[in-house]
Amino acid sequence: MTEKVLDSTSPLGPVTKNLAAMLLESCARAGSGPAVAQRGADGAFHATDWRTFVQHVGAVGAFLEEAKVGRQGRVAVWCGNSAERLVAELGVMASGRTSVPIFPGYPADFVAQLIAFGRVSALVVDTVARLQSLPASVLPKCIVLLSGESLPGTTKYSDVVGRAWGRSQLEAFADDVAPHELAVIMFTSGTTNFPKGVMLTHANILSQQAALAQLWKPQPGMRFLSYLPWHHSFGGLFERFFALSSGGSITIDDSLGRNIELMLKNLKEVRPHAFFSVPKIYAELISRILSSPEHEKEFFHEDLRFVFTAAAPLPINISDVFQRKGVPVLEGWGLTETSPCCTLTTMSLARQPGVVGLPIPGVSLKIAEDGEILVKGPNVMRGYFDRPDLTSAAFDGGWFKTGDVGDLTPGGLKIVSRKDRIFKLGNGEKIFPTPLEDSISATCRYVKHAYIFGSGQDAPLALVFPNYELLQSTTVRPEDAHCERPRELTALRACLTECMDCLNKHNATKINRISRALVIDRELTVDRQELTPSFKLIPRSIESQFGKHMRALESGQDNAFPDDAQLIELKEKK
Numbered sequence: 001m002t003e004k005v006l007d008s009t010s011p012l013g014p015v016t017k018n019l020a021a022m023l024l025e026s027c028a029r030a031g032s033g034p035a036v037a038q039r040g041a042d043g044a045f046h047a048t049d050w051r052t053f054v055q056h057v058g059a060v061g062a063f064l065e066e067a068k069v070g071r072q073g074r075v076a077v078w079c080g081n082s083a084e085r086l087v088a089e090l091g092v093m094a095s096g097r098t099s100v101p102i103f104p105g106y107p108a109d110f111v112a113q114l115i116a117f118g119r120v121s122a123l124v125v126d127t128v129a130r131l132q133s134l135p136a137s138v139l140p141k142c143i144v145l146l147s148g149e150s151l152p153g154t155t156k157y158s159d160v161v162g163r164a165w166g167r168s169q170l171e172a173f174a175d176d177v178a179p180h181e182l183a184v185i186m187f188t189s190g191t192t193n194f195p196k197g198v199m200l201t202h203a204n205i206l207s208q209q210a211a212l213a214q215l216w217k218p219q220p221g222m223r224f225l226s227y228l229p230w231h232h233s234f235g236g237l238f239e240r241f242f243a244l245s246s247g248g249s250i251t252i253d254d255s256l257g258r259n260i261e262l263m264l265k266n267l268k269e270v271r272p273h274a275f276f277s278v279p280k281i282y283a284e285l286i287s288r289i290l291s292s293p294e295h296e297k298e299f300f301h302e303d304l305r306f307v308f309t310a311a312a313p314l315p316i317n318i319s320d321v322f323q324r325k326g327v328p329v330l331e332g333w334g335l336t337e338t339s340p341c342c343t344l345t346t347m348s349l350a351r352q353p354g355v356v357g358l359p360i361p362g363v364s365l366k367i368a369e370d371g372e373i374l375v376k377g378p379n380v381m382r383g384y385f386d387r388p389d390l391t392s393a394a395f396d397g398g399w400f401k402t403g404d405v406g407d408l409t410p411g412g413l414k415i416v417s418r419k420d421r422i423f424k425l426g427n428g429e430k431i432f433p434t435p436l437e438d439s440i441s442a443t444c445r446y447v448k449h450a451y452i453f454g455s456g457q458d459a460p461l462a463l464v465f466p467n468y469e470l471l472q473s474t475t476v477r478p479e480d481a482h483c484e485r486p487r488e489l490t491a492l493r494a495c496l497t498e499c500m501d502c503l504n505k506h507n508a509t510k511i512n513r514i515s516r517a518l519v520i521d522r523e524l525t526v527d528r529q530e531l532t533p534s535f536k537l538i539p540r541s542i543e544s545q546f547g548k549h550m551r552a553l554e555s556g557q558d559n560a561f562p563d564d565a566q567l568i569e570l571k572e573k574k
Helices: 019-030 050-066 083-094 108-118 128-132 157-161 167-176 202-216 233-245 260-270 279-290 293-299 316-324 388-393 433-443 468-472 489-505 539-545 547-555
Strands: 004-007 034-039 045-049 074-078 098-102 122-125 142-145 182-187 197-201 223-226 249-252 274-277 306-309 329-334 341-344 364-367 372-376 399-409 412-418 447-453 461-466 516-520 565-569
Touching (some): 019 050, 019 083, 019 167, 019 233, 034 083, 045 050, 050 083, 050 142, 074 083, 083 157, 098 108, 197 202, 202 341, 223 233, 223 260, 233 249, 260 293, 279 293, 341 412, 364 399, 412 433, 447 539, 489 516, 516 547
Parallel strands (some): 034 249, 074 098, 074 122, 098 182, 122 142, 223 249, 306 329, 461 516
Antiparallel strands (some): 004 364, 182 197, 372 399, 399 412, 516 565
16 A cells, blocks of 8 residues: 555645734733633623733733743643633643643542642642642642632632733743643543543644634624533643634533533534534433424524534434435544644535545644555644653654555545454454444444454454443433333343344445444443443453353353343344
C-alpha cells in the first residue's frame, strides 16, 4: 500500500495571538451580551455578561500572580462544569499559566496520583468534601475553592473575583503571553495505560478556532447549551472555545447528559443556535421528540443552525430525522493531541456513513502503508508532559501518528478502527472491531456497549452490555414499531438475537459475521475503570473483568458461562 496524502483546500489565515486577546476580541463583539449562564438556587438561569466575565477572568490571573504562581505554573482544576470553573480556568490559561483539568468522577487516590505527576503549583476545586478527600502531601499552597465554603488555607472564588482587578490585567496578559506558551495539559482518556498529559499551546487551540471561523462563520450572540464535560477535548476544547471565540453565550446544562427530560426542558428555554452531543444522546432525544409534537417543535426551532456529533457514527435513522427537518448534522474527527479537530463534514444535509469529512484549514492528513492516519498542522500538540519517550514515539518525520486506521474517499476521511484493536481470525483474516461494535449499539438502542474479540477464532465473538435506563423506562417508546420493547435481560437476549442475525444477514463480508455473543447482566462503568471518562471502552480492563466470560465463549464450554450471562447463538447465512 502506498502512502496517500490529503491537504486542506484552504490556507488557515491569521490566528489570534493568545487566549487573553481572544476573550477581549469576543467581548468587543458581544458587548453587554451574556457570556455564561447557569441555574441558580431559585431554579432560573442567571447570566454573567461579557464585560463582567472578562473582568473576572483578569482578576483570577492577577490573583495567581499575587499568590506567586509563576508563569507556566501548572494549576490542577478538579471540578464539574460551572460558571465559576469557566472563569477560573480561563484566568489560569489567559494569564500564561497552564490548566491541568481532571475528570471530577475519578476517585481521590487516582486524582492524587495525577496531581503529583503534574507537579502543580495551585489547585482549583469546587467543594470542601472533594478537597478533604485528597492527602495533604499532594496539596499545593495555593488553593481556590469555588463553592463559597470557607476552609483554612484556601481562598474563596468570590474573594478572588471581587477585588479591584480586571480587564486592564487581561489586556496586559494579551500583550505578554506568547502563542507558543502552554495553555493546557489535558489527560488522555487512558484506554491502555496511565493517562498521558497532552501539552497544548495557545496557538494550537486558537488555530482551530481560526479554521472554524472560516468554515462556519459564527456570529456574536450565538447560544450554546453545554453538557459535554470540560475535562475532555470534545467539550473542553472544541465546543467551549468555539462558543467563546465567537462571542457566544454558554448556558451550562445541569442535566449533565443523564436526565433527558431536563435536557429537553433546557433546550426549550435556551433555544441554542448550535448543539454539540454524541450519538447516544441524540438517539434518546429523537426518541422523545418523535413521540411528542411539543418536544419536536421546541427542539427544531427556527434559530437552530446545525447540530454536531462525534465519538461514534450517528445511526442513519437518527440522521434522517434531522435531514427531514432541514437541520445539517456536522461530524468531525480528531484526538486530544490535535486540539482536537482534524476533519469536518460540510453543511450539506446529505451524509455518508463512516465519512468524517475533509481536513480543516491548515491541516494535512496522510495514510501510512499500514493504514494508520497521520496528521500535520498547527493544531498538533507540543508533546506529552514529562514523557519525551512517548512524544518521540508519537511522531514520524514530523507527522503525528494518531493510532486510528482509515482511508481517503472522494467524500473525505473514513475511519475504520483503532490500530491497537485489530486482530486476526484463525484463517489470518483481519477484523476491525469498532465498526462491528458500533453497528450493534446502533441497531439496538437497549444496548449501551458491545465488545468484539476472537483472535484465532473461526468468527468474531461479542460481549453485549445493556442500557438499563431504557430497559426499565415506562415512558420511552420504541423507535421501531416492530420492536417488542424488552423489559429485562431474557427478553433483550431474544430480540437481540433477531437483530444480530439481521446484521449478519446484511453483512456481505462473511468474516465480519458474529457467531456467538454473551449478554452480560450489568452495564460498564467509569468507576470500575471499564470505560474512560468519555465513555470509550478500556480493552485491558474489560478483558480482566470479563476474562471468564470470554474464555468460555472462545472454548464453546456452555456450562462454564457465569450466572450473569446469557448466550446468543447466531444463524449462519445460507
